[in-house]
Amino acid sequence: MNKKTIIIYALLFCVVAVISPWIGPESITPAEVFGADAGALTPAKEIFWLQRIPRVLLALIAGGALALTGAAFQVLFRNPLVEPFTLGISGSSSLGAFITILFPCLWMRWGPFSSVQLFAALGAGLCLFLIYTLSNRPEGVSIYTLLLAGVTISIICSGAILLLTYFSDPHSLVVFQHWMMGGIDIIGYQSLFSLSPLLLPAMAVLFFHAKELNHMALNDEMAMGHGVDIKTVRRNVFIGGGLAAASVVSIVGPIGFVGLIVPHAVRRMSGLDQRVVLPCSFFLGGASLALCDTAARTIIAPTELPVGIITAVIGGPLFIRLLVSRHLHKL
Amino acid sequence: MIELRNILHRFPGSEWKLHIPDFSIQTSEILGIIGPNGSGKSTLLRIAAGIIKPLEGTVRLSGKKINKLKRKEIAKKIGYLPQETGSEYDYTVEELVCMGRYSYTGTFGALGPLDLKIVRDSLKSTDMENMSERRLSQLSGGEKKRAFLASVLAQSPDILLLDEPTSSLDIHRQVQFFHLLRRLANQGMGVAVVTHDVNFASLFCQKIVFLTNGELLSSGKPEKVISAKNIKHVYGEAVLLGRHPETDDPYLLPRLLLKKTK
Numbered sequence: 227m228n229k230k231t232i233i234i235y236a237l238l239f240c241v242v243a244v245i246s247p248w249i250g251p252e253s254i255t256p257a258e259v260f261g262a263d264a265g266a267l268t269p270a271k272e273i274f275w276l277q278r279i280p281r282v283l284l285a286l287i288a289g290g291a292l293a294l295t296g297a298a299f300q301v302l303f304r305n306p307l308v309e310p311f312t313l314g315i316s317g318s319s320s321l322g323a324f325i326t327i328l329f330p331c332l333w334m335r336w337g338p339f340s341s342v343q344l345f346a347a348l349g350a351g352l353c354l355f356l357i358y359t360l361s362n363r364p365e366g367v368s369i370y371t372l373l374l375a376g377v378t379i380s381i382i383c384s385g386a387i388l389l390l391t392y393f394s395d396p397h398s399l400v401v402f403q404h405w406m407m408g409g410i411d412i413i414g415y416q417s418l419f420s421l422s423p424l425l426l427p428a429m430a431v432l433f434f435h436a437k438e439l440n441h442m443a444l445n446d447e448m449a450m451g452h453g454v455d456i457k458t459v460r461r462n463v464f465i466g467g468g469l470a471a472a473s474v475v476s477i478v479g480p481i482g483f484v485g486l487i488v489p490h491a492v493r494r495m496s497g498l499d500q501r502v503v504l505p506c507s508f509f510l511g512g513a514s515l516a517l518c519d520t521a522a523r524t525i526i527a528p529t530e531l532p533v534g535i536i537t538a539v540i541g542g543p544l545f546i547r548l549l550v551s552r553h554l555h556k557l
Numbered sequence: 558m559i560e561l562r563n564i565l566h567r568f569p570g571s572e573w574k575l576h577i578p579d580f581s582i583q584t585s586e587i588l589g590i591i592g593p594n595g596s597g598k599s600t601l602l603r604i605a606a607g608i609i610k611p612l613e614g615t616v617r618l619s620g621k622k623i624n625k626l627k628r629k630e631i632a633k634k635i636g637y638l639p640q641e642t643g644s645e646y647d648y649t650v651e652e653l654v655c656m657g658r659y660s661y662t663g664t665f666g667a668l669g670p671l672d673l674k675i676v677r678d679s680l681k682s683t684d685m686e687n688m689s690e691r692r693l694s695q696l697s698g699g700e701k702k703r704a705f706l707a708s709v710l711a712q713s714p715d716i717l718l719l720d721e722p723t724s725s726l727d728i729h730r731q732v733q734f735f736h737l738l739r740r741l742a743n744q745g746m747g748v749a750v751v752t753h754d755v756n757f758a759s760l761f762c763q764k765i766v767f768l769t770n771g772e773l774l775s776s777g778k779p780e781k782v783i784s785a786k787n788i789k790h791v792y793g794e795a796v797l798l799g800r801h802p803e804t805d806d807p808y809l810l811p812r813l814l815l816k817k818t819k
Contacts, residue, residue: 437664440652441659443644447641448642450637451636451709452712455628498646
């Protein structure tokens with residue numbers, strides 16, 4: 227395992243974490259944030275501590291979690307085109323969020339948790355439970371049934387969303403469309419707190435199985451012969467990755483491409499060892515989303531673009547380049 | 558030692574069944590498992606390796622029921638090389654062989670000096686030392702097979718279960734491969750090898766198990782199992798039974814059933 231590689235990616239993550247909060251439509255200097263009048267909450271301090279820092283932290287964590295899940299899922303499903311949302315998580319959580327947005331009676335808040343977030347997570351959780359139940363066989367979970375069930379649920383959810391769109395009022399549609407574009411324009415730290423109970427254990431499960439994931443690229447019998455309990459690994463990585471993606475999407479919406487592109491980039495630059503690929507994907511995914519978000523809030527300042535647009539605009543061409551460079555054939 | 562007792566296995570939706578009354582794989586010997594296509598050789602090996610659980614019967618590894626053991630415990634005693642050995646990722650040979658030490662490593666799979674020595678030894682014994690940096694996609698079929706065998710040897714098992722390991726090797730490499738198996742058996746390892754090559758089994762195995770249509774036709778020393786009666790029963794008139802000129806072991810030759818045309 228190459229620890230130096232992980233440290234380099236971690237440094238990049240830290241550099242982005244330190245620099246990003248200083249970039250935005252309003253110019254802020256370190257003197258304004260750390261200068262005199264220590265006790266007073268000046269506008270510069272408010273922007274820095276209550277908007278920029280939580281936003282950058284959310285981008286780093288959400289991007290990292292999506293890339294980490296993508297890396298784990300691509301080897302688990304032995305498919306280079308899989309991303310965190312392939313399993314229908316995006317569609318089901320979007321449906322959950324849309325139902326909440328449509329019905330004002332469902333608008334509630336419990337501490338750091340909002341009802342949109344809760345229903346989005348519930349939708350994703352229900353989807354995970356459904357596809358796991360459908361694909362669970364006595365001999366273990368069938369990865370092909372998992373994929374097919376996920377794609378089918380995505381299609382069903384898209385149909386349901388279209389139906390609801392047909393009957394919904396314009397205001398709800400605008401709110402939903404904004405949610406769908408993905409955004410990390412949060413204020414304060416509540417969203418970060420609400421993210422952690424599910425996301426931290428889910429990511430820990432993925433990191434814990436990095437060693438086993440190396441064997442999952444071999445065929446099942448070979449992996450079992452090496453001593454890997456593939457049923458347990460498959461179940462844990464599926465649930466861990468699913469919950470990580472569900473908790474992220476419930477807060478930032480379905481931000482695409484980070485979970486697809488970043489793991490490929492890491493494997494291309496730093497090898498195939500999952501014990502390196504997983505942490506490096508987390509660091510690069512976090513740094514990438516934070517940079518995309520920095521671009522989202524600055525390129526048409528004072529207005530902002532949803533970050534999902536930036537990731538799609540940058541990610542799409544990059545993915546096509548990967549496709550034509552034959553890299554995907556070798557995973 | 559692996560002991561199988563009253564094994565009965567059937568795949569869902571299939572009439573075919575494997576029925577083996579008693580069968581054991583001992584240390585310090587090479588056991589050949591032969592038989593025509595669909596006779597149940599690979600299924601028997603999978604059951605012995607604990608990869609699939611039979612419908613009836615028990616498999617014991619060193620006296621303990623194999624289904625009560627964790628996969629890591631099994632992997633420390635049994636090295637299993639399946640027939641299909643592909644990888645979705647283009648690992649280097651060394652990365653692949655290091656994976657064989659999985660059962661001995663901690664949470665993050667760091668290898669110690671002893672693990673690295675065993676990896677080097679495994680590469681050396683399979684003649685893959687000079688190819689350790691090569692990627693799997695850069696290897697020939699035979700080299701790939703040897704790389705996977707090295708990863709299995711890195712498990713330091715007591716018993717090797719190999720499913721058609723020489724199917725993609727040229728005759729020179731096949732001879733080398735079986736000599737390697739003999740060396741391992743002489744060092745105390747038990748080897749069970751599924752093969753279609755009756756001649757290699759006859760020459761290199763101390764014991765042979767002959768399966769046909771899911772049943773045990775015969776087992777014992779090669780000269781007993783590879784008899785004219787058994788060969789005719791399984792392969793019909795298509796093969797000719799002869800004797801090896803140097804060792805007097807039985808061997809098979811294809812018989813020309815149609816008139817030769819040129």
